[in-house]
Amino acid sequence: MSCDSIDNFQKQISNHKINSKELYQDLETFLIDCKQKDPTALDTTYSNLDKKSKITISYQYNIFQKPTQVNYATPALKSYLHPNISHLIAKKNNKLDCRFDILSNEKHILLYKNNDFLYAFPKKKYHMLQGKFNFLLLCELYNKEERDWLGTFHASTLGNGKEAIMLIGDSGNGKSTLSALLMAHGLDIISDDITAMLADNLHVYRNPNAISIKQGAVKILKPFFPDMDDYDEVFINESKGYVKYIPPTNINPKKFDFPCNKIVLVKYDKNTPNTVLVELDPAKALETLIPESWISPDPKHAKLFLNWLETVEFYSLTYNNNEEAISKFKSLFSN
Numbered sequence: 001m002s003c004d005s006i007d008n009f010q011k012q013i014s015n016h017k018i019n020s021k022e023l024y025q026d027l028e029t030f031l032i033d034c035k036q037k038d039p040t041a042l043d044t045t046y047s048n049l050d051k052k053s054k055i056t057i058s059y060q061y062n063i064f065q066k067p068t069q070v071n072y073a074t075p076a077l078k079s080y081l082h083p084n085i086s087h088l089i090a091k092k093n094n095k096l097d098c099r100f101d102i103l104s105n106e107k108h109i110l111l112y113k114n115n116d117f118l119y120a121f122p123k124k125k126y127h128m129l130q131g132k133f134n135f136l137l138l139c140e141l142y143n144k145e146e147r148d149w150l151g152t153f154h155a156s157t158l159g160n161g162k163e164a165i166m167l168i169g170d171s172g173n174g175k176s177t178l179s180a181l182l183m184a185h186g187l188d189i190i191s192d193d194i195t196a197m198l199a200d201n202l203h204v205y206r207n208p209n210a211i212s213i214k215q216g217a218v219k220i221l222k223p224f225f226p227d228m229d230d231y232d233e234v235f236i237n238e239s240k241g242y243v244k245y246i247p248p249t250n251i252n253p254k255k256f257d258f259p260c261n262k263i264v265l266v267k268y269d270k271n272t273p274n275t276v277l278v279e280l281d282p283a284k285a286l287e288t289l290i291p292e293s294w295i296s297p298d299p300k301h302a303k304l305f306l307n308w309l310e311t312v313e314f315y316s317l318t319y320n321n322n323e324e325a326i327s328k329f330k331s332l333f334s335n
Helices: 006-012 020-036 075-088 123-142 175-184 215-224 282-289 299-311 322-330
Strands: 057-063 066-072 098-104 108-113 116-122 149-154 156-159 164-168 188-191 194-198 203-205 211-214 233-237 241-246 257-268 276-279 313-319
Touching: 057 075, 066 075, 066 123, 075 098, 075 123, 075 233, 075 241, 098 123, 108 123, 116 123, 123 149, 123 194, 149 164, 149 299, 156 175, 164 175, 164 282, 175 188, 175 211, 175 215, 175 257, 175 322, 188 194, 188 203, 194 257, 211 215, 215 241, 257 282, 282 313, 313 322
Parallel strands: 066 098, 164 257, 257 313
Antiparallel strands: 057 066, 098 108, 108 116, 149 194, 156 164, 156 188, 194 203, 203 257, 211 241, 233 241, 276 313
């Protein structure tokens, strides 16, 4: 789809039951915001910093057969990244493909790659470190540059070996819990919480992170994951409390990228009488997907993003019964 005005845009999607004007305005605002807030821009304030922090903790991970070392200056810094990838600790050390150092000073967390300083993040905004580290790791795993990616979406993604479906939802609506249940019932977890899409083929790519589960879901999931007590647990903050990390069942995959043309907005509602799966107005889905997603500021990528959206089917899944939710979600796969 290629449009040069709102009138043209409305004509292009007139066959869809959506508010085209509202959708156009939301997308326009989102893409402009992405361009103005380019997260790839370096913070030059710390570009000449020496590595003064002392490394106290080191791990080598074997991530999709790529030996990667991450060094942490403190246990707190370790807690931000290690639980997500602890299931990938290498059994023996190999020649490294890549090395990251996570250091800090009085005000900032510092991120280095192969001894080169890259970013400084305010200590209170450690989630920025998590996001950037994950993105750089994906670039390393797939031999890509940041400019090669169309974007990253705040979504978990499940696959059946042939195609993938994104699962979105506000915090507390059961997205990660359902993702873990779907994995326990035979689906492949492609990514948890952060889903990256490459511009060249508009495929989503496998993310090695574990699934983060809040304390309230542990009892529900424990029957499906007998080793739950052994999984890493980290205290996030007062509102989120402790979080468990469930490793993917497929840690040595043969396929890494998949087409993805379905998005499901999920909501757990204990008061709903039935599990309901219905088509969803794209504008409603994008209200959840857009705020914490990032699209490349490259104008070509913005057009690709809009073209991809034209191919996507949007659904809403409201449930209070896990078995019914699993069955209805699985029914969406074409193959």
